[in-house]
Amino acid sequence: MPRSGIDPAAVAALTTAERALFLARNPVSSALAARARGALVDGVPMHWMADWSTPCPLFVAEARGARFRDVDGHDHVDFCLGDTGAMFGHSPAPVAAAIADQAARGLTTMLPGEDAVRAGELLAERFGLPFWQVTATATDANRAALRWARAITGRKVIVVFDGCYHGTVDDVMVRAARGRTVHRPGLIGQAQDLTLTSRAVPFNDPDALRAALAPGDVAALICEPAMTNIGMVLPDPGFMAACRDLTRAHGALMIIDETHTISTGFGGCTREWRLDPDIFVMGKPVAGGVAAGVFGVSAAVAAGMAQARAAAAAAGGHGHSGMGTTLSANALAMHAMRVNLEAVMTRAAYDHMLALSDRLATGLRALIARHALPWCVTRLGARCEFQFCATPPRTGAEAEAAFDDPLREALHLYLINRGILITPFHNMMLCCPETTAEDVDRLVATLDRALADLAATAQSQATA
Known part of the structure; x- marks a missing residue:
């Protein structure tokens, strides 16, 4: 069992199912990805855009506030927010x-x-x-x-x-x-x-x-x-x-x-x-x-x-x-x-963002305890992250040692397929002025279902 406490076989099974679901849900993104490979290196205008956990890039039609709509018409709650570039929401009025x-x-x-x-x-x-x-x-x-x-x-x-x-x-x-x-x-x-x-x-x-x-x-x-x-x-x-x-x-x-x-x-x-x-x-x-x-x-x-x-x-x-x-x-x-x-970057905006980030951190800690996982939650103002280690890391080496890329990618893909985006490469989430308490609770509940599905898959594999 890896340090994260999640069975790798269950992670692999979940990833396979979620990749198939993504492709079925996103035919327009898939077609655009195929077309893009004829004009753009790696099919994207900037190589990081090819590094998500999805089978192909998720193409965006529009983004506003704490939400964006992809080209297949699905609405997403965005906790990535352009990896901080849109920390105060997409296209503030x-x-x-x-x-x-x-x-x-x-x-x-x-x-x-x-x-x-x-x-x-x-x-x-x-x-x-x-x-x-x-x-x-x-x-x-x-x-x-x-x-x-x-x-x-x-x-x-x-x-x-x-x-x-x-x-x-x-x-x-x-x-x-x-x-x-x-x-x-x-x-x-x-x-x-x-x-x-x-x-x-x-x-x-x-x-x-x-x-x-x-x-x-x-x-x-x-x-x-x-x-x-x-x-x-x-x-x-x-x-x-x-x-x-x-x-x-x-x-x-x-x-x-x-x-x-x-x-x-x-x-x-x-x-x-x-x-x-x-x-x-x-x-x-x-x-x-x-x-x-x-x-x-x-x-x-x-x-x-x-x-x-x-x-x-x-x-x-x-x-x-x-x-x-x-x-x-x-x-x-x-x-x-x-x-x-x-x-836009006002004290009132920060008051809202910090309160929701605190709500998110509290919800994540309760979720981790409920599933008895050796994970921790680290928070810095409106920025919150769960990490696959029991105690918060003190160095970059300790943080890197807690990486579990297959698990991270499986969880991120599960969230995307249910209309929630968090930051790739690690498990960071931002709350912006347009994020709501309902958005936060939905994120925590969806992660809860993902962990329950992983546990059920592991149990099924163990008894097969």
Whole structure:
């Protein structure tokens, strides 16, 4: 019996039945998938879209609030919400109106407008860092933050936590293995040896972080305040404060990536936990689903950026960072971001989301106890996750050890066939302002039926 406590043979039988049910229920998606394979790599415009548990991609016709309708006409309650990109619901009315308004007034000019000024003011008020820059994605923001950190400190090395995710930035694609930093398995097209300038250490291990910082060559620690992409891993009490103290003591900057952990509350973990980063990064939901990322910096970092630009100019360069992309801070994104910050990402929205996430966590814990499973539930604000381990993991390695991919895929497919979507790759769920208590209860009840079906299948196989 695997660590998850569920018979693999029962999982395999359920998966076979659910795959057949999916194909029978979704002929239009199946036909579109076949057509797409003639024009798109792997039949999808972005390869992650091929990585769901379904036999073929589920094609979407429209999405609004906490729901979407697929091309076969089935309505789904969405707890994935674009893996945080639509954390405040699909196409929020104020943002949709803002997009329509801006579309008639120009999409991109490579010049600022008043929206940019107001968005910067709103970000500063919310997160406490005084100066801001806008990028096309959080990946771009993280890449810029690391480059600025290196320029300001004159150092090359960065430190990450094992199992981290900060987008597709090359520097973070390393893991910790038996006390050494190694390349993340399966990297495609990697040319440079990342271990020369990147160090990976376990989360919740201040001694390992201290050792990584000790040589005095680290430009920055880049981290989520809670790990979210390898399964949820919450910080031990005092760990984030230790990270701040250690980076300061060793002359390194601290970059906090809150692209996912913005689920925690109105000001993210940065405000809720009184963190004091040198650089703050966010993307995904910041413009209501329009592609955008941001990074905010302290006054000291802003001064260091100015000095770095001046030094580049004095050396005969143009004095620019080389990190920009043409569509960053375009007029459409800035108008959507301003309206999203003003009218969608509100304290009232968080109050609703957090209450429902608490209801979901309570329901999941009761469900796990009822089925006597060695699972746990981890929650971070509006983000909730069940994991196939008895106690919450403290490191990325512990979270990864709890993976049971066949079981996860079977449960996700079971939910999809009954009109419920949760995040692929792990078992994360988000509650948005349009999520209802009935939606939460339906999710818990459907998981209950899935577990009952698995138990019945296992019993039937045992007596056959």
